[in-house]
Amino acid sequence: MPKNNINNETPMEKLMTLAGDSLLNYLAAAAREQSLNNADTLFGQKEEEITPTFNLLGPTLEQRKKYLQIALNNGLIEAREIISQLPQSEKILIEVGTPMIKIYGLRAIREIKMLSPESYIVADAKVADLAEREVALLAGAGANAATCLGVAPLETIEEFINACENYKIDSMLDMMNVESSIAVLKKLKKLPSVVILHRGVDETEFSKEKVIPYYQIKQIKGRFNLMVSVAGGDTPLEIQSAFFNDADIVVVWKNFMQADESIGQLADSFLKEIR
Amino acid sequence: MLLNRRLKYLQIAFNRSLPEVETMINLLPPSDRILIEAGTSFIKNYGVSGISQLVSIWEWRLGHKGYIVADLKCMDRGFTEVKAAADAGASAATCLGLAPIETINDFIKSCLEIGIDSMVDMMNVEFPFEVLQKLKKMPDIVVLHRGVDEQLNKEKMIPHHNINRIKGAYNVFISVAGGEGLKDVTRTFFNGGDIAVVWRPFYNEPNLTTQLAEQFLTRIKGHAKE
Numbered sequence: 001m002p003k004n005n006i007n008n009e010t011p012m013e014k015l016m017t018l019a020g021d022s023l024l025n026y027l028a029a030a031a032r033e034q035s036l037n038n039a040d041t042l043f044g045q046k047e048e049e050i051t052p053t054f055n056l057l058g059p060t061l062e063q064r065k066k067y068l069q070i071a072l073n074n075g076l077i078e079a080r081e082i083i084s085q086l087p088q089s090e091k092i093l094i095e096v097g098t099p100m101i102k103i104y105g106l107r108a109i110r111e112i113k114m115l116s117p118e119s120y121i122v123a124d125a126k127v128a129d130l131a132e133r134e135v136a137l138l139a140g141a142g143a144n145a146a147t148c149l150g151v152a153p154l155e156t157i158e159e160f161i162n163a164c165e166n167y168k169i170d171s172m173l174d175m176m177n178v179e180s181s182i183a184v185l186k187k188l189k190k191l192p193s194v195v196i197l198h199r200g201v202d203e204t205e206f207s208k209e210k211v212i213p214y215y216q217i218k219q220i221k222g223r224f225n226l227m228v229s230v231a232g233g234d235t236p237l238e239i240q241s242a243f244f245n246d247a248d249i250v251v252v253w254k255n256f257m258q259a260d261e262s263i264g265q266l267a268d269s270f271l272k273e274i275r
Numbered sequence: 276m277l278l279n280r281r282l283k284y285l286q287i288a289f290n291r292s293l294p295e296v297e298t299m300i301n302l303l304p305p306s307d308r309i310l311i312e313a314g315t316s317f318i319k320n321y322g323v324s325g326i327s328q329l330v331s332i333w334e335w336r337l338g339h340k341g342y343i344v345a346d347l348k349c350m351d352r353g354f355t356e357v358k359a360a361a362d363a364g365a366s367a368a369t370c371l372g373l374a375p376i377e378t379i380n381d382f383i384k385s386c387l388e389i390g391i392d393s394m395v396d397m398m399n400v401e402f403p404f405e406v407l408q409k410l411k412k413m414p415d416i417v418v419l420h421r422g423v424d425e426q427l428n429k430e431k432m433i434p435h436h437n438i439n440r441i442k443g444a445y446n447v448f449i450s451v452a453g454g455e456g457l458k459d460v461t462r463t464f465f466n467g468g469d470i471a472v473v474w475r476p477f478y479n480e481p482n483l484t485t486q487l488a489e490q491f492l493t494r495i496k497g498h499a500k501e
Contacts (some may be wrong), residue, residue: 027339028305028335028336028338030429031289031301031335031336032301032302032336032339034301034317035297035298035299035301035302036302038294038298062302073355097349098350098352098356099324099352099355099356099359101319102318102319102322102323102356102359102360103322103323103356103359104322104323105318105319105320105321105322105325106319106320106321106322107322108322111444124351125319126348128315128348128350128371128373128398128422128423129315129338130314130316130424131424133290133316134316134319135313137316137320138319149350149371149373151373151399152373152399152422153398153399153422153424154423155422155424159424175349176350176351176375177373177374188313198375199352199373200352200377200378202351202352202353202375202378202381209496213422239353239400253316271359
């Protein structure tokens with residue numbers, strides 16, 4: 001090892017270099033011993049009950065209204081900036097995006113709920129398995145709605161819808177990469193609160209020919225009593241098209257990706273569109 | 276690929292709370308044949324800091340860096356998630372076989388660039404072959420999977436028959452998830468699977484972590500190619 005590295009070592013590292021493997025082994029054995037002692041008390045307890053405290057009196061969606069859902073995907077600092085620039089409106093829903101949840105965990109939902117306690121928070125967790133457990137965690141963190149993948153096993157989707165009902169949050173079923181949304185909905189015993197028609201970001205980037213299936217909005221709303229959300233459009237024209245085609249919620253993210261001064265104005269103009 | 280193609284592995288998925296997972300990992304026998312999986316709900320709970328905690332706990336237990344799988348189940352925007360998991364110290368990440376082909380291709384490319392193993396999870400995919408045929412490049416590992424919620428449906432079987440069909444056509448490692456007993460793990464290795472993923476026995480009886488892991492490891496040794 002080069003000399004300067006030794007000089008930069010912390011006291012703990014120095015001790016380890018001096019004592020070599022025997023100390024490491026001793027410490028690892030001590031950790032194991034401690035774990036054995038912990039095991040009985042730790043695993044004897046029941047798993048912590050998760051009580052959804054925030055969402056019982058929180059904002060709710062109304063079927064006749066139109067909403068703009070703003071997806072936050074770019075880290076907590078930018079999320080803070082974006083939220084600070086948004087106009088106060090019950091018609092603006094805040095989405096904690098999938099990368100945010102996977103990078104920060106439930107902390108992302110908790111912090112955004114703290115920043116904007118009055119807002120309706122959508123946790124875009126894209127549940128694909130273990131639905132009950134995930135919904136419990138998301139609801140416990142303060143989400144008002146959670147998303148599940150329409151391509152997930154039917155058992156998972158049903159478990160998800162039931163769990164959302166139990167935890168008093170809205171269930172959103174994301175139809176990304178689903179060929180026939182109606183075929184999925186027909187198989188379900190219970191309907192979700194919202195269906196999301198979705199063109200993924202990668203799809204948008206790499207396959208320009210894939211379009212958002214607006215025609216499905218009316219098909220779905222004609223057959224089922226639920227709200228339809230449209231995600232994957234990122235131009236004002238696409239947002240107009242979505243509402244014109246009877247979408248209840250439009251999800252935007254690209255224009256909101258980088259926080260800048262125009263965010264407030266953008267949200268204002270979207271709000272005008274949906275009036 | 277970071278794994279040795281000649282060896283068989285046991286992947287243990289963790290979804291309990293961090294203090295519990297830490298205790299359980301410390302109870303595991305220190306073996307390179309054990310891969311530690313940060314389960315999807317664990318990641319959604321703790322984020323990438325949860326992954327880096329598992330990396331250091333397992334490294335401490337093994338005495339050197341171990342293999343950590345981040346079960347991200349990517350469905351879109353693979354690069355962001357893969358990069359974050361790799362930065363946290365993960366050795367592999369998962370993408371859903373149900374995701375758009377563009378996402379899977381981008382996921383595999385990102386994993387290769389970043390230097391971690393790519394796993395494509397075929398949960399709820401009726402014909403894994405059809406997905407593999409459409410890809411520009413093969414992933415390192417294909418996961419044949421019966422989901423936890425699907426296990427409520429007794430008719431759904433783990434597709435062991437697909438293992439040799441896929442391995443016959445493509446040079447990939449096969450991991451099998453969704454079988455939980457010793458019998459299932461034996462069946463996985465007997466049918467040519469390279470990695471058996473287990474979850475429930477450890478989740479249900481964390482107290483027995485040491486004994487369970489040792490039992491499962493004997494099944495690997497029985498099928499070692501060394």
